[in-house]
Amino acid sequence: MTTLTEGARRASSVRDGAVPTRVRRRPAAWWGLTPFALYVVLFLVVPCAIALGTGFVSSDGAPTLSGLAALGDPVVLRAFGSSALVSGVTAVVGALVGAVVCWGLTALRPDGVVRSLIDSAASVLAQFGGVMLAFAFTATIGIQGVVTQLLLTRAGVDIFAGGVWFYQVPGLLLPYAYFQVPLMVIVFMPAVTGLKPQWQEAVATLGGTARQHLFRVVVPVLAPAFVGSLLLLFANAFSSYATAAALISQGSQIVPLQIRAALVSETVLGREGVAGVLALGMVVVMVVLMTLYSLLQRRTERWQR
Amino acid sequence: MIQKRYLATAATLTALALALTGCSAEADADTAAGGVDAATATSAEELGGMDALVEAAQAEGELNVIALPDTWANYGEIIDAFEAEYDITVSSDSPDVSSAEEITAAKNLAGQDTAPDVFDLGSAVALANVDQFAPYKVTTWDDIPDDYKDADGAWVHDYTGLMSIGYDADAVPEPTSLDDLLGADFSGKVAVNGDPTQAGAAAAAVQWAALQDGGSADDVQAGIDFFGELADAGNFLPTDPTPATIASGETPVVFDWSYNNLAAAADAGGRDWKTAVLPGTALASYYNQAINVDAPHPAAARLWQEFIMSDEAQNLYLAAGAYPVRMAAMTEAGTVDQDALAAVGEQPADTVQLTSEQTEAASALLASTWASTIG
Numbered sequence: 001m002t003t004l005t006e007g008a009r010r011a012s013s014v015r016d017g018a019v020p021t022r023v024r025r026r027p028a029a030w031w032g033l034t035p036f037a038l039y040v041v042l043f044l045v046v047p048c049a050i051a052l053g054t055g056f057v058s059s060d061g062a063p064t065l066s067g068l069a070a071l072g073d074p075v076v077l078r079a080f081g082s083s084a085l086v087s088g089v090t091a092v093v094g095a096l097v098g099a100v101v102c103w104g105l106t107a108l109r110p111d112g113v114v115r116s117l118i119d120s121a122a123s124v125l126a127q128f129g130g131v132m133l134a135f136a137f138t139a140t141i142g143i144q145g146v147v148t149q150l151l152l153t154r155a156g157v158d159i160f161a162g163g164v165w166f167y168q169v170p171g172l173l174l175p176y177a178y179f180q181v182p183l184m185v186i187v188f189m190p191a192v193t194g195l196k197p198q199w200q201e202a203v204a205t206l207g208g209t210a211r212q213h214l215f216r217v218v219v220p221v222l223a224p225a226f227v228g229s230l231l232l233l234f235a236n237a238f239s240s241y242a243t244a245a246a247l248i249s250q251g252s253q254i255v256p257l258q259i260r261a262a263l264v265s266e267t268v269l270g271r272e273g274v275a276g277v278l279a280l281g282m283v284v285v286m287v288v289l290m291t292l293y294s295l296l297q298r299r300t301e302r303w304q305r
Numbered sequence: 306m307i308q309k310r311y312l313a314t315a316a317t318l319t320a321l322a323l324a325l326t327g328c329s330a331e332a333d334a335d336t337a338a339g340g341v342d343a344a345t346a347t348s349a350e351e352l353g354g355m356d357a358l359v360e361a362a363q364a365e366g367e368l369n370v371i372a373l374p375d376t377w378a379n380y381g382e383i384i385d386a387f388e389a390e391y392d393i394t395v396s397s398d399s400p401d402v403s404s405a406e407e408i409t410a411a412k413n414l415a416g417q418d419t420a421p422d423v424f425d426l427g428s429a430v431a432l433a434n435v436d437q438f439a440p441y442k443v444t445t446w447d448d449i450p451d452d453y454k455d456a457d458g459a460w461v462h463d464y465t466g467l468m469s470i471g472y473d474a475d476a477v478p479e480p481t482s483l484d485d486l487l488g489a490d491f492s493g494k495v496a497v498n499g500d501p502t503q504a505g506a507a508a509a510a511v512q513w514a515a516l517q518d519g520g521s522a523d524d525v526q527a528g529i530d531f532f533g534e535l536a537d538a539g540n541f542l543p544t545d546p547t548p549a550t551i552a553s554g555e556t557p558v559v560f561d562w563s564y565n566n567l568a569a570a571a572d573a574g575g576r577d578w579k580t581a582v583l584p585g586t587a588l589a590s591y592y593n594q595a596i597n598v599d600a601p602h603p604a605a606a607r608l609w610q611e612f613i614m615s616d617e618a619q620n621l622y623l624a625a626g627a628y629p630v631r632m633a634a635m636t637e638a639g640t641v642d643q644d645a646l647a648a649v650g651e652q653p654a655d656t657v658q659l660t661s662e663q664t665e666a667a668s669a670l671l672a673s674t675w676a677s678t679i680g
Binding site (some may be wrong): 075079138144164168169246251253264 | 316342402403404406409426427429430432492493497499500501502503505508536539541542543544545553554555664668669671672673675676677679680
């Protein structure tokens with residue numbers, strides 16, 4: 001009751017022309033976030049802190065910074081390089097193809113059957129990852145895969161003539177692109193639908209060409225959203241584990257697989273701390289990416305109101 | 306309202322009380338014979354003999370094992386035989402995890418009913434985790450050579466295989482030397498059971514390649530070079546072979562322990578799966594048996610240890626192509642399963658087993674070079 005009358009008083013004071021003070025958010029409403037906050041603390045913050053903490057404890061339990069040296073290990077550096085390469089390539093491919101799909105979708109009626117079919121398909125496929133995806137690709141372009149065998153027997157083309165690349169880093173590109181494209185459709189579509197036909201009309205009224213509309217209006221308006229989506233796609237691939245774990249069993253070329261190796265190895269022991277340090281490296285990359293993303297997102301939203 | 310709540314509280318308390326009594330009853334069973342706690346007994350004798358051990362184990366009624374695939378060294382049959390003999394239910398968890406993960410599981414599950422009771426571990430992990438084991442000496446302890454057991458009974462070797470090449474005879478010709486594998490017949494076909502920087506069996510494949518290819522137990526670089534050549538030739542298949550990939554034809558040539566390759570033959574989906582132990586130096590590596598110090602079923606764990614070292618289980622290892630640790634004593638006593646031995650063949654005289662220092666050096670070298678070698 002008090003808050004309500006207070007709000008009313010403030011509102012009236014604004015009407016009266018007094019200096020408007022910012023209406024403070026009512027503290028009671030914050031309590032509504034408690035379950036979510038608890039959830040985030042229990043299932044994200046605490047496990048994250050524990051995992052990172054393992055990087056700074058030596059095998060006999062004393063605190064140490066020596067684990068950080070692992071970040072300078074050439075094997076680890078190369079893993080970060082491969083991770084960045086796979087994420088970069090699949091993010092660019094996913095973003096370009098996804099953007100084209102979004103552009104194509106604008107030609108369809110927003111409430112039409114095809115549009116909603118593609119929307120739902122994108123939502124499902126963006127989440128289709130892990131072992132299932134790895135198996136789907138193994139059955140398609142693995143050594144015994146349908147496509148591999150068809151090419152071999154019908155066309156005489158051996159796609160693995162120079163070595164079985166499917167079970168190495170290049171083999172990750174296709175499966176990753178497979179979930180990157182639909183993710184791009186999901187995250188980029190709101191920006192594309194935010195383009196107002198009135199802008200095009202305004203350009204035309206002022207004597208502008210379609211080309212000018214594209215380069216002076218569409219591209220600048222969509223650029224922050226596009227780059228933001230690209231970053232999101234990069235982060236998505238960078239943190240993916242299960243698909244790679246199911247496909248790659250030799251060499252641990254990407255960072256999440258290096259973490260697995262440090263945790264489960266039965267031949268090189270005592271590297272649990274290295275897993276924590278590697279996780280720290282990944283968290284740093286993710287924090288940078290997500291900060292950039294949220295900055296870009298703010299610019300993007302300007303045009304979506 | 307209030308009455309209902311009282312009832313609920315009473316019910317909860319009763320349930321708790323029952324659960325607690327259940328626990329203490331179980332604890333009583335463990336200390337059954339002569340007041341000795343099975344969890345600290347270091348021999349069957351301390352518990353009042355084998356019969357008392359069996360009785361205490363049967364009172365527990367269950368045994369948790371971990372990392373024992375049914376097709377690995379005949380563990381499927383060994384578990385069945387143990388269940389049939391003692392009427393104890395064996396629950397086999399996470400059969401495909403590594404030795405290091407066995408220890409992790411024991412630590413994470415300590416104090417819970419589902420913690421593993423016994424381990425089957427590679428030597429590096431066993432030697433690094435002696436504190437995790439309850440010392441126990443089986444009744445056949447004296448049969449086991451001193452080099453093959455911990456003096457205090459923390460761990461004991463149980464079986465070894467020979468490193469070997471399994472191959473689909475319909476897909477590739479028989480390899481008679483490592484160099485054969487570099488030929489065009491083997492393009493994209495040669496797999497190793499695991500990543501040598503993570504899995505003991507795979508590390509052993511590299512060590513064996515070194516012994517076969519001019520290297521030594523002290524320096525396995527020659528073995529790493531061999532796999533580098535294999536990768537350059539496009540013959541290395543960087544996927545993890547399983548009985549399923551062997552049956553489907555995805556992995557036509559597999560470096561693995563002889564017992565795994567021999568077992569794969571039975572399960573190869575009609576493929577003509579053969580095992581080659583190349584002429585020249587053979588490589589063996591014993592696995593180790595140990596009891597979890599926090600075993601939820603301490604008596605059953607000790608009984609399992611006794612069973613593993615009995616003639617019956619040792620012959621079951623042999624039937625799968627794994628040479629049991631009591632082989633010499635059993636040969637002397639005439640208790641070796643001769644049919645199994647004839648099928649598997651005698652262990653070659655020129656067999657090398659790496660010391661723990663040599664294994665460690667090889668692993669360190671692999672950790673820094675493997676990814677770039679096959680990448």
